[in-house]
Amino acid sequence: MSDLVQHLINGIATGTIYALVALGYTMVYGVLKLINFAHGDVMMVGVYFGYATAFQLGRAARTTLWGVLLIFLVAMAACALLGFIIERFAYRPLRDKPRLTALITAIGISFALSYGFQLDFGPLPGAAPRAFPEVIRPTEWLVLGDRDVVVWNWQVISLLIAAALMFILQYLVYRTRFGRAMRAVSFDHRVAGLMGIPTDRVIAITFMLGSALAAGAGLLYAIKDTAVQPLMGLYVGLKAFVAAVVGGIGQVPGAMVGALLLGLIEEFVVGYTASSWREAVAFGVLIVVLLVKPEGLFGRVAAEKV
């Protein structure tokens, strides 16, 4: 019983990270119908900038509330800028070209980032795996029985940050003027342009938002799993992409539900069957969902998308 609870906690923690990364995929897909395969690597870049900032701050300053906020802000700002640059110089010139061209470009950018960051640039961590510094000093938040169930403070904090980011996003998309513009562009960017919506700007901002979100997700991931290395984004990116598709790509709630589902499935497969089956079952679920409901759990055919 206590193991069940522990597995549940582990699964939710993993799913939360997938969810934040999946939101970025979903937003960009929503407005551009482009699967941004570089998204996971943008997350990695965010972690790298967070790492560098944490080291510049030093041991004492980085564990304070302001220190942590600064780390998140620097990483998210750097990624927003990176997202802007990628969109402006790699995707925008290809917007009216066949969709496959942009997709291949995305894969190219993904490799350029994950292998480019193998080089040592100043305080960035470089190729070898590094431990992300402890920015949230780990303390036990809840202990049940003889340490049968352990919940750590950073698990709770991560969950709260993730939930907050999701609510902000949901509000932004469905309750603001900019959100309405975004949805209009997503519906048909040519017509939206004719109606006076600055499509280029809307798309650029969407990219920046998605990238900043990836940076936040990356930092939570680094705090959770410690290791930082240039290829960390590929794997998480792939999982988050699966989550977004399962939930119905283009749908904000779909990405969240799909990601939590994927995190929990993975956790329980390992916990109660053989651990090497994890990927097989996770991707098997993807295939089944797509067979039964090709548009994803939350997707509606020809739905209004974000």
Next chain:
Amino acid sequence: MHRILTGGIVVLAALFAAGCEKKTSTQTETPATGTTGQTGVQTTGTTGSAGTEGSAGTAGTAGAPATGDVILLGEVGSLTGAQATFGISTRNGVELALNEANAEGGVKGHKLAVRVYDDQSKPEEAANAATRLITQDHVKIIIGEVASTNSIAMAHKAQPAKVPMITPSSTNEGVTAIGDYIFRVCFIDPFQGFVMAKFSRDHLKSTRAAVLRDTRSDYSMGLSEVFTRKFTEMGGKIVATEAYAQGDTDFRSQLTAIRSAKPEAIYVPGYYNDVGIIARQARELGIKVPLLGGDGWESEKLWELGGSAVVGSYFSNHYSPEDPSPRVQNFIAAYKKAYGGVPDSLAALAYDAARVGIEAMRRAPSLETSAIRDAIAQTKDFPGVAGTITLDEKRNAIKPAVVVQVGDTSSKYVATITP
């Protein structure tokens, strides 16, 4: 538009090129001397490197390469690339052995010299370097490599050319199986599994063990398989076997499953980068039992990634600098004097490999490579710093392993386990 894009790419390319250049230039400084050839293979040798690292001072008498009365040995190692520390330690160990042999008067009245080529941690470069040593430099013995994959690539060149090759530290069983000219001075992978099974039964008195293995690594799978078999034969019980894949960073689900099986020790024969995180997450879940591992744990990164979580765990290794025997302590003193640091296992094994080769040349009736091969094959009870070496009919070293315990900043010697 297009101009901006091209401009951006050019700038990016220039940036990367600058980054690369900076990296290689700092790395060429680490070896004693570096004359970078057109092929990108870097050569350095005690022959011409006198003075740069102090140690080479005694090698000043080594003279010109490949001509006259100098016996030339070859070494291939990763002096640059991902495993640069492996190559540098190995080169230092070989140099030290040669300098000592030269001080004793060399072999059969000849001085010894070594030619070192860099393989950039790549198997194809290792094969090229081996070919060059054989056809161009006509070396008597080749020493190398650390990584089994690279050693196998080299062995495929050395065997047909009938040049004896001694690998100091490749533990994969397949390396020496390539032919009768290929030797090694370290133990093989299955032995490490046996060592930790015996250690956990005899020293830790554990009856219940769990295994967490890396399904993407032959090394990890091989070790865990032997551990499981031996531990069960010795009367223990494997209560859980879980798997991960290299590069995973979340091991909590496997560890939660292991925790509920209540083992007294967990065998994790992976590489240091995964093990550090595994240890951290195990402690986080309240698992207090020691983790056990193999020589893949040996790296300073283990502490960086694992922090205090790895302290108190055990792993099998080739040698420990804390081994009190005078043989080991004399080697450490000489190495420290020459290179200014405590030698790791790789340096110790390279030193042993070179000395086994030198000793064989002294015993051999002539300096024909076939005679040297026969002499190496007869190596028996050779007093190496990383254990006494006897080569069996498969040209593998039969020798003990040490078990070390991870301390706060370094590893502590615990036990020696003999085959």
